[in-house]
Amino acid sequence: MAEAIVSLVLKQLGSVLSEQASGCIGKQVSLVWDVDEEVEKLTHNLEAIQAVLFDAEQKQIKNAAVRLWLHRLKDVCYDVDDVLDEWNTAILKLRIEGVMIIMLLLRRRRDGGIGKTTLAQFAYNNNEVENKFDKKIWVCVSEPFDEIRIAKAIIQSLKNNTPNVAELEYLLQCIRDSVKTKKFLLILDDVWTENNKKWEPFYNCLKNGLHGSKILITTRKESVARIMKSNDIINVGELSNEENWLLFEKLALSERLPEEYKNLEEIGRKIVRKCKGLPLAVKTIGSLLQFKKSKEQWQHVLDSEMWKFEDTEKGLLTPLMLSYNDLTLMVKRCFVCCSIYPKDYNIDKRTIVDLWMAQGYLRKEKNDENENITGEEYLDYLVTRSLLQKHKSFSDSYMMHDIVHDFAQFLGDKECSSIEVYGDEDSLKNSPRDKRGLPHNITSGDWKISKFEAFGI
Incomplete structure (x- = not known):
């Protein structure tokens, strides 16, 4: 048993030395003076102990002193293992923080x-x-x-x-x-x-x-x-005003002529300041204003009374509501309908278009093919407004930011709902129906059964 514990600790120590040698940990760890020398010294000592452990474990049966030595060795090794585990946790934390530096430089924001x-x-x-x-x-x-x-x-x-x-x-x-x-x-x-x-x-x-x-x-x-008794808390800070402006500029002004840019820049910077350093707010309002051509339209957004409302999302409700209010009636309904899916769900293009079509949210054309094209147009439109996001891995799937999802659920409180039912098909049939006949999602835990499948509509 002692031999196994020592081997485990030596493996952990080897990992620490490897991290030091590769420079993966960064300069922060080098502030711990002579840590590599101490680790090497401890490694050599444990290797020397490991060489005599087999013989010691045989002798402990008859020799109480050897048995006591082994017992103390195991206690020390467990303590060392705990320290090394904390060390590796610190390394992981530094790596994560390093990603935040890197991401800023790459402007992933x-x-x-x-x-x-x-x-x-x-x-x-x-x-x-x-x-x-x-x-x-x-x-x-x-x-x-x-x-x-x-x-x-x-x-x-x-x-x-x-x-x-x-x-x-x-x-x-x-x-x-x-x-x-x-x-x-x-x-x-x-x-x-x-x-x-x-x-x-x-x-x-x-x-x-x-x-x-x-x-x-x-x-x-x-x-x-x-x-929840978190050991390490990393606070993710807000973007600076200039970083927010660069994001807004890319969305709302990158395609403008120089004269038009100059005419809108001052109002745009005032709008960005109202977004309180929140990139989602900037992205949403920037996506809205890319379709607004005149200075009067931009001024109308800046002067909106909605900016005066404080909300739990620290300034996100106003940009989302302004963007939502700018949608046509049918696109509004399509957006709210997306709230029947759970958060982090991959929304399949074919499934959501079928749902919109079943609800009569799409324009009636001569055949189904034209209706599908309209549904895809609505999806693309919601993406350009930053109300939906294209899935990074699946070309025919979409996702909704969790805060946008909260907003859609808020809007659809009386129109759409999700009902999770555990059990067999009979329990699905006995589930409460929406009294207005508007969409809700009834599932058996896998989020795949829509109202229309469950009730044969």
Whole structure:
């Protein structure tokens, strides 16, 4: 047993030396004076101990002094392993922070800004991070905190299948059994709840994972991170006013003639200042104003009474509402209809166009083919307004930013809904129907059954 522990620690030490030699950790670690010398010294000592361990483990049966020495050795090795685990966590944190420097230099913020989810995705998809874990799990938590859905999402990632049950204790036991032989990385994206009692059952079963497992959360509320007892909190700052202007300029002014640019620049800079350093707000309002040609139209946006309203998203509601109000009636309906999908869902082009068509949201042409073209035009239009995003990996799929999704759900509160039903087909038929006959999504946990499929409409 002692030999196995020493071998594990030596492997950890080798990893630290490799990081030092490759320079992957960066200058920050070099501030720890002589750390490489201490690591090498400890490595040599443990290698010398390892050479006599086999003989010592044989003698401990008859020699109490040797048995005591081995016991103390194991205690020390466990302490060293804990320190090295903290060291590797610090290295991971530095890498993530390094990505934020890099991303600023590459101006990745032009796509909407370096946000919490973007940063978590870089960590999640990093090859070196991936090699350190047996399993990676990504769950969009959102609001409300749905324990059943979250548990099922974790199980799906761990076992590639989801049990068709709605008993939380059963699902938590599945998680507990599945992680006990695995070193995992769990990303909980967009956490809102400050109720520790909802999180505690997950924590109790997840701590059954192998030593070195990590949980990373993203949240808009620092209090949530503290309630969940986060060890390291990285605050993602806002863009500077000049960086926001460059993003806005690219969207709203890049195609303008010099005279037109000069005529609109002053108003544009005032509008950018109203966006409070939030790249999504800048991107949304910039996407709106690229279609506005006159100075009067830009002034109308600047003077809108809506800027005076404070909201929970710190300035995001106004740009979103201004963009939404500029849509035609049918495009508005199509946008709100997208809220029936859960957050982080890949919206299939064919499926959403069929849904719009079934609801009569598309212009009636001579044949279905023309209706499909109209549906694709609506999708492209929503993308140009930054209300939808094209999926980076799948050409026929779309996604909605989580804040935009919240906005769409707010607008569709009385028109669209999502109902998750656990059980067989009979329970789907007995599910509550929307009294207005407008779209809602009824699912059995996999988010694939629309109202029209469930009721044969």
